[in-house]
Amino acid sequence: xxxxxxxxxxxxxxxxxxxxxxxxxxxxxxxxxxxxxxxxxxxxxxxxxxxxxxxxxxxxxxxxxxxxxxxxxxxxxxxxxxxxxxxxxxxxxxxxxxxxxxxxxxxxxxxxxxxxxxxxxxxxxxxxxxxxxxxxxxxxxxxxxxxxxxxxxxxxxxxxxxxxxxxxxxxxxxxxxxxxxxxxxxxxxxxxxxxxxxxxxxxxxx
Numbered sequence: 001x002x003x004x005x006x007x008x009x010x011x012x013x014x015x016x017x018x019x020x021x022x023x024x025x026x027x028x029x030x031x032x033x034x035x036x037x038x039x040x041x042x043x044x045x046x047x048x049x050x051x052x053x054x055x056x057x058x059x060x061x062x063x064x065x066x067x068x069x070x071x072x073x074x075x076x077x078x079x080x081x082x083x084x085x086x087x088x089x090x091x092x093x094x095x096x097x098x099x100x101x102x103x104x105x106x107x108x109x110x111x112x113x114x115x116x117x118x119x120x121x122x123x124x125x126x127x128x129x130x131x132x133x134x135x136x137x138x139x140x141x142x143x144x145x146x147x148x149x150x151x152x153x154x155x156x157x158x159x160x161x162x163x164x165x166x167x168x169x170x171x172x173x174x175x176x177x178x179x180x181x182x183x184x185x186x187x188x189x190x191x192x193x194x195x196x197x198x199x200x201x202x203x204x205x206x
Contacts, residue, residue, distance in 0.1 A: 043172060044090060045097035046144040050166030051078060051086040057159055059113075062130040071121040071145065072101050075133060077113045078140035085170045089142030094100035095145070096114045110134050113141050120157065140167075 063071070076091040078085040092115045101120035105111055109118060110132040123129045133156070135141060141154075148171060156164040 025064065042122055044094045046072075046090075046093055046172075048073070048148045048169065048171050049086060049090050049142060049144040050149075050169040051081065051089060051140055052144050052156070052166050053081060053139075054133075054135050054141050054164065056135055058110075059133040059159070059164060060136070060155075060157045061133050062128050062155050062157070063125065063149075064153040064201055065123070066127055066147065067122055068147055068151070069154070071123070071147055073119050073121060073141070074117075074144045074148070075111055075119070076112050076115050076142045076144070078142050081140045081167055082143065086142060086170060087138050089140075090144060090170065093142060093144035094146065097146075097170075099102055105131050107131070112136075112150055128139070 074096045076089050076092045078089040082164075096115070096118035099118065101118045103117050103119050103121040104122050106122045106130070107124050107129045112134050121129065121131075124155075143166070145154075158164060
């Protein structure tokens, strides 16, 4: 009887505590030999991806000024949460990035989740640029961007002002010059009061 394929391990960072935790990763198919992929993309055209669990409503997505004005983003629905959901949403985002941006998003615009639209952000000449993300139903959604949101001090906030944290994130070193890694956060929203005690939903290169 052949031995099962090795289990892939990845290091996760807990958003609230900041304590590292090693968890077993990979599809069930990887454990049984039926699957043919793991939960991390091989040098995708996007630099950062995050999976959010959002209720129906609107969310303010705000960027500050950054060093690189060439920002593209995909906002796609996901069928499930966790690494599996992020992986498959990332595949849809990869197709969009490879096809090129076909819509421009500017300050004040409203964006809706779509597996068919890649946005190019036209930043304000100075100060902040805020777009509204509108979702019609509660589910998981993926945000994938050409640069790490930290470079622009980006924030995603609900209608009540709570900052929304990604449940799982993925960063790639070919763009960010750091180690590829996937992070998982315990919580997906924080109030302003406890914002200083979390990683703010952003990824940091280690």
